[in-house]
Amino acid sequence: MRNKWLFRAQLIFTLLVCSFLIVPVILSALAGITQNFFLGIKSGITLHWLGEVWQLYSGTIYLSLLIAIWCLIATLAIGVPAAYVLAKQNGKLARFIEEIIVLPIAIPGLAIALALIINYGGFRDFRTSWGFILVGHILYTLPFMLRSVLAVLSSTNFHELEESAASLGASFWQRFFTIILPNAKSGILAGALMVVTLSIGEFNLTWMLHTPETKTLPVGLADSYASMRLEVASAYTLIFFVMIIPLLIAMQKLSQKTNKV
Amino acid sequence: MNPTATSIKLTNCAKTFADGTQALKPLNLTVKAGETIVLLGPSGCGKTTLLRIIAGLEATDQGGEIYFNQQNMTSIAIEKRNIGMVFQSYALFPNMSVAQNIVYGLKIRKLKPQAIKQRLDEMLEMMQIEALAHRRIDQLSGGQRQRVALARAIAVRPNLLLLDEPLTALDASLRDRLRSEISELLQKLGITSIYVTHDQSEAMALADRIVVMDEGRIVQIGSPYDIYHRPKNEFVANFVGNVNQHPHVFNTDYLTLFRPEDAEIVEPSKGEFEAKIMSVLFLGDKSRLTLDCGFKKPIYVDTTLRQDFKTGMTISIYVEPERLIRLKTTDNSSAAVKES
Ligand SMILES: Nc1ncnc2c1ncn2[C@@H]1O[C@H](COP(=O)(O)OP(=O)(O)OP(=O)(O)O)[C@@H](O)[C@H]1O
Numbered sequence: 352m353r354n355k356w357l358f359r360a361q362l363i364f365t366l367l368v369c370s371f372l373i374v375p376v377i378l379s380a381l382a383g384i385t386q387n388f389f390l391g392i393k394s395g396i397t398l399h400w401l402g403e404v405w406q407l408y409s410g411t412i413y414l415s416l417l418i419a420i421w422c423l424i425a426t427l428a429i430g431v432p433a434a435y436v437l438a439k440q441n442g443k444l445a446r447f448i449e450e451i452i453v454l455p456i457a458i459p460g461l462a463i464a465l466a467l468i469i470n471y472g473g474f475r476d477f478r479t480s481w482g483f484i485l486v487g488h489i490l491y492t493l494p495f496m497l498r499s500v501l502a503v504l505s506s507t508n509f510h511e512l513e514e515s516a517a518s519l520g521a522s523f524w525q526r527f528f529t530i531i532l533p534n535a536k537s538g539i540l541a542g543a544l545m546v547v548t549l550s551i552g553e554f555n556l557t558w559m560l561h562t563p564e565t566k567t568l569p570v571g572l573a574d575s576y577a578s579m580r581l582e583v584a585s586a587y588t589l590i591f592f593v594m595i596i597p598l599l600i601a602m603q604k605l606s607q608k609t610n611k612v
Numbered sequence: 613m614n615p616t617a618t619s620i621k622l623t624n625c626a627k628t629f630a631d632g633t634q635a636l637k638p639l640n641l642t643v644k645a646g647e648t649i650v651l652l653g654p655s656g657c658g659k660t661t662l663l664r665i666i667a668g669l670e671a672t673d674q675g676g677e678i679y680f681n682q683q684n685m686t687s688i689a690i691e692k693r694n695i696g697m698v699f700q701s702y703a704l705f706p707n708m709s710v711a712q713n714i715v716y717g718l719k720i721r722k723l724k725p726q727a728i729k730q731r732l733d734e735m736l737e738m739m740q741i742e743a744l745a746h747r748r749i750d751q752l753s754g755g756q757r758q759r760v761a762l763a764r765a766i767a768v769r770p771n772l773l774l775l776d777e778p779l780t781a782l783d784a785s786l787r788d789r790l791r792s793e794i795s796e797l798l799q800k801l802g803i804t805s806i807y808v809t810h811d812q813s814e815a816m817a818l819a820d821r822i823v824v825m826d827e828g829r830i831v832q833i834g835s836p837y838d839i840y841h842r843p844k845n846e847f848v849a850n851f852v853g854n855v856n857q858h859p860h861v862f863n864t865d866y867l868t869l870f871r872p873e874d875a876e877i878v879e880p881s882k883g884e885f886e887a888k889i890m891s892v893l894f895l896g897d898k899s900r901l902t903l904d905c906g907f908k909k910p911i912y913v914d915t916t917l918r919q920d921f922k923t924g925m926t927i928s929i930y931v932e933p934e935r936l937i938r939l940k941t942t943d944n945s946s947a948a949v950k951e952s
């Protein structure tokens with residue numbers, strides 16, 4: 352009997368906490384499609400604000416996607432081979448390099464941005480291009496890709512798998528594409544989702560690195576919060592959710608799947 | 613014998629690892645075409661290292677050379693050596709089915725799909741794993757994995773088959789069954805094979821010749837019969853079975869040993885020495901007696917006599933002279949053995 356009460360109390364508490372977090376999100380999303388937020392939903396539902404956001408800010412959405420894709424390509428191209436090499440070496444040097452690559456996780460985004468501006472801010476063309484933001488994003492997301500791939504590689508005996516593939520006649524590249532990559536797939540996929548999600552949502556770094564010509568979605572959001580009608584800002588948030596939530600769900604699904612195996 | 617079988621020759625092969633461990637002292641070894649060689653020795657004696665050098669997974673130290681059929685392979689990479697290898701942990705590819713694992717080497721060699729299909733069926737049948745062809749690797753038992761690993765290694769028709777303790781991960785009864793299957797298989801195929809184990813009965817059952825190793829050296833090379841009955845030194849004698857020191861034959865130059873099954877229990881008048889039974893281990897087909905004959909070390913005797921031996925009884929023992937193992941005492945720490 353007491354257990355039952357305890358359970359109910361816990362359930363109610365959990366629901367309260369959830370609603371505390373979710374209600375503002377829902378309200379905010381709703382605000383993006385109501386005629387007038389102060390009159391409430393009865394003032395009517397409209398796509399007007401979404402249209403306005405699209406007109407004002409579609410550039411930031413494209414740029415965010417563009418940067419996320421290039422960031423993904425770069426972290427795959429750097430992170431996967433690096434993880435492979437690091438997993439193969441078990442010397443001190445390899446551990447040291449791993450620490451260095453992973454370091455940006457521990458450093459505040461603002462500090463990374465500042466370091467980038469101090470070092471490379473002088474190259475004007477570079478500084479004013481979105482490539483500058485991309486570099487920041489790569490630095491920031493690479494550790495996640497590396498960690499994720501490294502974790503799978505160290506949990507399989509891929510070293511021996513590679514040796515047995517070699518004994519069967521496979522050259523290095525054949526081994527890499529037929530053995531290493533397929534067996535690291537779950538880690539690569541998890542890393543990729545993480546990189547894209549982080550890159551699309553990144554604000555700290557990007558806020559420091561952007562120029563009026565190179566605004567990403569989160570920077571645009573901040574801008575709209577500061578200077579636009581509440582409904583426009585809310586509609587913008589709604590668009591952000593629509594982009595990011597499928598990624599989060601995919602990430603969740605993937606981790607469930609790999610946990611089961 | 614398989615007409616394409618390859619002979620192997622190692623000259624002066626040593627291995628010093630980066631951390632300074634000298635796993636192998638310089639050694640020579642010749643394996644005849646079609647022969648099955650077993651590398652036998654205690655843990656850490658360098659068996660795996662030697663096998664990996666032959667495979668091409670490790671380079672030998674400066675000065676060592678490896679020949680396959682008189683062709684110098686020393687600097688040829690493993691993927692060009694056309695070998696088949698079975699690892700202790702099988703190392704099957706988890707991203708592929710059983711069938712895909714087996715044909716991996718054939719695909720790499722760009723065989724025609726028709727030929728690949730045919731070889732696959734042949735392998736599945738030979739290893740009796742037809743029903744498993746489409747299974748994933750993690751759905752196989754240990755014994756089944758072992759068969760797949762063997763099939764995959766043999767499928768490429770290797771010049772040389774290398775097996776590193778392939779049965780160690782299996783339970784005892786399965787090990788016995790697979791051991792005789794592997795033995796039959798190696799005979800049938802006639803591929804030159806090198807098999808690593810630290811289990812002397814496995815070595816006896818499989819080998820044409822056994823190479824006994826200790827501390828990075830080859831201590832003796834010979835047929836199982838020779839190794840068992842004419843061991844070169846006390847280490848070999850002990851490693852391939854039990855031996856007793858004869859209590860009554862003393863000689864400072866020779867050590868006289870005999871095996872437990874070579875001792876006969878006889879009437880007191882015919883005995884060489886008397887001993888008291890300290891314990892009896894009845895094993896069904898035989899009894900193992902532990903005897904005390906006033907010596908530091910106990911003496912072990914195996915007997916098939918239908919007699920109910922009891923602790924405390926005194927019995928007389930006789931060992932036929934030709935069954936005695938005589939070792940030069942200076943031979944005990946014998947250095948590397950010359951390849952005959
Ligand atoms: N990569 C390595 N680096 C340094 N030392 C090594 C390396 N591999 C093996 N050794 C050492 O070389 C010696 C021989 O090792 P090896 O693996 O050949 O022994 P083994 O006879 O196969 O033993 P086991 O029966 O236990 O498998 C051991 O002392 C081992 O610690």
Ligand SMILES: [Mg+2]
Pocket residue numbers: 659660661776
């Ligand atoms: Mg070994």
